Amino acid sequence: MTTPIDLVAAVQARLRDKIPEATLPDIKGETDFARLIAEKRLPARMPAAFVVAPGWNANYQRRVGAVSHDITQGVAVVLVQSHAGDASGALARASVWPLELAVVTALAGWSPAEGYLAFAATESRLQGLGSAGAAGAVASTLSFVTEWKLHAKEARP
8 A cells, every 4th residue: 555645745845856946946835825826926036836736536446345546646836937027928938938847857757655656747837927916927837647546444333
């Protein structure tokens, strides 16, 4: 049986290990990202990365006395970038592209723990963040998945 881990913490540690702080100075989590969205503001230091866990799916099989789960678990890295005076977002977009490549290189093919399959990159989405307080800001969301197994004994009343 695989021992479940905090996937967000593992991905944050991997990004800090593989991407120099000078390149990506701010790597935070879900609560920090939610706070920025709620306050409609940009991060104090940019570029910034926010690691979020959008959820998981499971397929299961019942056997006598046990249930086996094949779990597919997602993680997303949201990169936020802005350049003062660049209302079009062209400079922000140009500077976020190398960060996207650095994140994909750091995570794709990497297994976060024993029993987890290597991450597969599944999607990239780019959007403007003008409503977050700065015209020209962009966010790039990179999505990944891993798989692991969970076996449980069936509990009887």
